[in-house]
Amino acid sequence: MMLRAEIELRRGTFELEVDFEVPAGTVLAILGPNGSGKSSLLGSLSGLFRPQRAEIRLGDRDLHGLPPHARSVGLLSQDPLLFPHLSVVDNVAFSPRSKGASRGEAKRIARRWLAEVDAAEFADRKPRQLSGGQAQRVAVARALAGEPDLLLLDEPMAALDVDSAPAIRGLLRRVLRADRSRATVLVTHDPLDALALADHVLVLSRGRAVERGPTREVLAAPRTAFTARIAGLNLVPGTAAEGGLQTENRFVAGMLAEDVALGEPAVAVFAPSAVAVYPADDGHPGSPRNTIPTVVTAVEPHGPVVRLRTECGMSADLTPAAVADLGLEPGTPVQLSIKATTVTVHPALGQ
Numbered sequence: 492m493m494l495r496a497e498i499e500l501r502r503g504t505f506e507l508e509v510d511f512e513v514p515a516g517t518v519l520a521i522l523g524p525n526g527s528g529k530s531s532l533l534g535s536l537s538g539l540f541r542p543q544r545a546e547i548r549l550g551d552r553d554l555h556g557l558p559p560h561a562r563s564v565g566l567l568s569q570d571p572l573l574f575p576h577l578s579v580v581d582n583v584a585f586s587p588r589s590k591g592a593s594r595g596e597a598k599r600i601a602r603r604w605l606a607e608v609d610a611a612e613f614a615d616r617k618p619r620q621l622s623g624g625q626a627q628r629v630a631v632a633r634a635l636a637g638e639p640d641l642l643l644l645d646e647p648m649a650a651l652d653v654d655s656a657p658a659i660r661g662l663l664r665r666v667l668r669a670d671r672s673r674a675t676v677l678v679t680h681d682p683l684d685a686l687a688l689a690d691h692v693l694v695l696s697r698g699r700a701v702e703r704g705p706t707r708e709v710l711a712a713p714r715t716a717f718t719a720r721i722a723g724l725n726l727v728p729g730t731a732a733e734g735g736l737q738t739e740n741r742f743v744a745g746m747l748a749e750d751v752a753l754g755e756p757a758v759a760v761f762a763p764s765a766v767a768v769y770p771a772d773d774g775h776p777g778s779p780r781n782t783i784p785t786v787v788t789a790v791e792p793h794g795p796v797v798r799l800r801t802e803c804g805m806s807a808d809l810t811p812a813a814v815a816d817l818g819l820e821p822g823t824p825v826q827l828s829i830k831a832t833t834v835t836v837h838p839a840l841g842q
């Protein structure tokens with residue numbers, strides 16, 4: 492179902508004032524620095540907080556004023572928050588049970604969801620007998636077993652170790668893609684989560700939306716200092732291939748992230764500081780594998796460095812001295828060279 496929200500919430504001196512839409516079947520990522528209002532926004536959607544003024548339309552219902560349990564909203568946070576005294580299957584059965592399913596029906600639904608998240612074998616264990624990653628799988632099943640119309644993901648990978656985070660991210664990609672009717676809002680501080688999971692992003696700062704748009708566009712060409720700091724990355728979309736990424740017209744050599752699958756939509760990610768710039772007629776600079784002939788389109792001061800934008804869409808950060816040495820200005824033909832070890836290939840939505 493489509494979510495349309497207009498929220499005005501005051502907490503002490505803090506004011507959140509934001510409006511956004513999440514079409515059915517899509518994921519909106521909320522990014523923002525600490526204290527920008529991300530939790531306040533999620534809490535307004537879940538019913539934890541009472542905004543002073545709000546219209547929160549999910550399909551044709553207005554959630555504002557409804558108690559949390561009547562909203563058909565599922566929540567997955569960084570802590571799995573499983574009931575310690577209940578078995579895994581009873582934890583998952585809790586949501587359909589509280590929506591009125593019979594005990595037998597709720598268990599059937601729970602077992603189906605546990606199988607869906609590859610956790611069927613843990614059904615009869617108690618939460619204390621699970622690892623952090625296993626418990627988070629069960630929490631994903633529990634959030635979805637209630638068949639919520641709106642799913643809220645609050646930093647779902649933040650508490651996991653580096654080994655389990657990619658698996659949960661991959662699992663979320665799969666289950667989010669499988670249901671095209673639900674709207675999902677994801678709070679994250681990791682631009683790679685946004686790339687892998689979200690169709691659109693909204694950047695919050697001091698309770699206001701300061702940037703919004705398709706994920707790849709916002710992260711590749713950030714307009715605020717915050718987004719530039721967490722993102723500002725070169726993002727090259729294509730298909731994951733052995734040893735890198737294939738686009739329509741070039742191969743970008745790089746390291747494949749653990750959760751990327753060959754032949755699937757992916758994005759090569761590298762920082763502008765990892766791009767070396769050479770004159771167009773300079774023979775074979777650096778590693779010849781990622782050498783791209785292009786033309787400078789803009790030369791922008793960027794703190795202590797100069798950011799070069801080019802016709803092929805990639806950016807490079809140089810010192811002002813290098814820009815002067817190379818005589819770079821809009822229209823200058825150059826070659827960009829990117830070391831394969833500085834490029835990582837991550838799963839991305841096929842857009």
Ligand SMILES: Nc1ncnc2c1ncn2[C@@H]1O[C@H](COP(=O)(O)OP(=O)(O)OP(=O)(O)O)[C@@H](O)[C@H]1O
Nearest residue numbers: 502503504505523524525526527528529530531532
């Ligand atoms: N109980 C409260 N009373 C008054 N102000 C509060 C209260 N709780 C939070 N705030 C203020 O509301 C603002 C937004 O907080 P919120 O938790 O929504 O931000 P956040 O973006 O989720 O931050 P973080 O990334 O640190 O979790 C903060 O500036 C905070 O100081």
